[in-house]
Amino acid sequence: MAHSKLTTIGHSASVQWRVIHALLMREILTRYGRHNIGFLWLFVEPMLFTTGVTLLWTLARSVHGSNLPIVAFALTGYSAVLLWRNMPSRCIGAIEPNLSLMYHRNVRVIDIFLARLILEGGGATISFVTLSLFYISIGWLDPPEDILTIVMGWLLIAWFGASLAIFLGALSEKSELVEKIWHPLSYLTFPLSGAAFMVDALPAEAQRYVLYVPMVNGVELVREGYFGAHVHAHYDIPFLITCCSVLTLLALAQVTVANREITPE
Amino acid sequence: MIRLENVHQVYPTRSGDRVVLNDISFDLDRGEKVGILGRNGAGKSTLIRLVSGAERPTAGKVTRNMSVSWPLAFGGAFQNSLTGLDNVRFISRIYNQRTEHNIDFVYDFTELGSYLREPVRNYSSGMRARLAFAISMIIEFDCYLIDEITAVGDAKFYEKCEEELFGKRKDRAMLIISHDLEYVRLHCQRFAVLHEGDLVFYPNFDEAHEAHLRNLHIGEG
Structure with a gap:
């Protein structure tokens, strides 16, 4: 009995993986086509973004309240923003054009959703890793102190982004308001997301509140992994995990609702 | 067998809920061919969607003990920016089929040649119909859903489709919707009329036809 159940789950998993793979290939071709550098845009685009922001911040000698090199600061901060912000942007309104599927x-x-998340998360990750390696190789950046902490912080941000994306994506099927509100909201939360400051540089009173913003905890983790003892990072991992879990539950519930209510043309 | 039990379908509209299917029950057995007549907007396509599983009924139950196709010749599953071949590859992946084999078949059947390497958005409607039909034929199903297929292609292609569907696959179950009454009469053994949410089966085509004509002209006399 238990064995046959396992076989069924195994079969379902292989079907689902096959479908996601097919959707991935289709998505890559649809978005990037076969022109010029094709699917390389997947990570060249976020790399351009991050490089641009790094340059801007360097030129503006941005005040970020720590003695970290601005390149390192911009790379960790802006890459994290791309990770959690692009996933919801790609999932909102994703059902409608694919209804016939x-x-x-x-x-x-x-x-x-999963196909788009893999693509978006993969693109942001490759961009982050490639730029890190590039900056390290030309000496703008010191190699990270603790890669595992970076990975943990990065994965937690990805989890947050993915569950938010699925939740908003499924909800957007019900109401266009989601899309309308997401754009300004994602812009407004950018300065609050920890990309442009270290929590340690804020007044003590503000530190307490800013850690209630889930992404801030993840970005601080990534920076601790990168800079180790050079920074004093503030984060609350159990809080971040709780946020992600609750959001995941809400997301799956909303997907169930969407499954029931969609009407293909 | 496919079994619909007390299926209700209700859509919210500006002027309140609209009942499209009202307590519909019927069985479709293996190899059986059922034709459904009804005026525009009677709910025929809704019924097809529910049977295909793309949509779930508001209430009631749909049970499928055989594999069911998507509505045939329906081009909506194409991604317009992809080429014909990309679309064949996509479907082959979803259904775990040998891509190369399917590509050969599609080349052969559609006679679209090098157009298959062009984005579908550049196709004429006839070319689209050819591709859609060929893609529908690469996966074998126990039951085919046929929604207004007579609009497909030119006369020669029409003959090819007839052979592929009713020749090679004459042992399969089919649910056919068409405004071409002759087509329904030729290919089906059971006939039903869908009108104002009710599905009524008739013992033969002539009686179904008569009921259908009556429904078409309601309100005229």
């Missing part, structure tokens, strides 16, 4: 019974709403 629902005629293929193996394709479910969640697969459409």
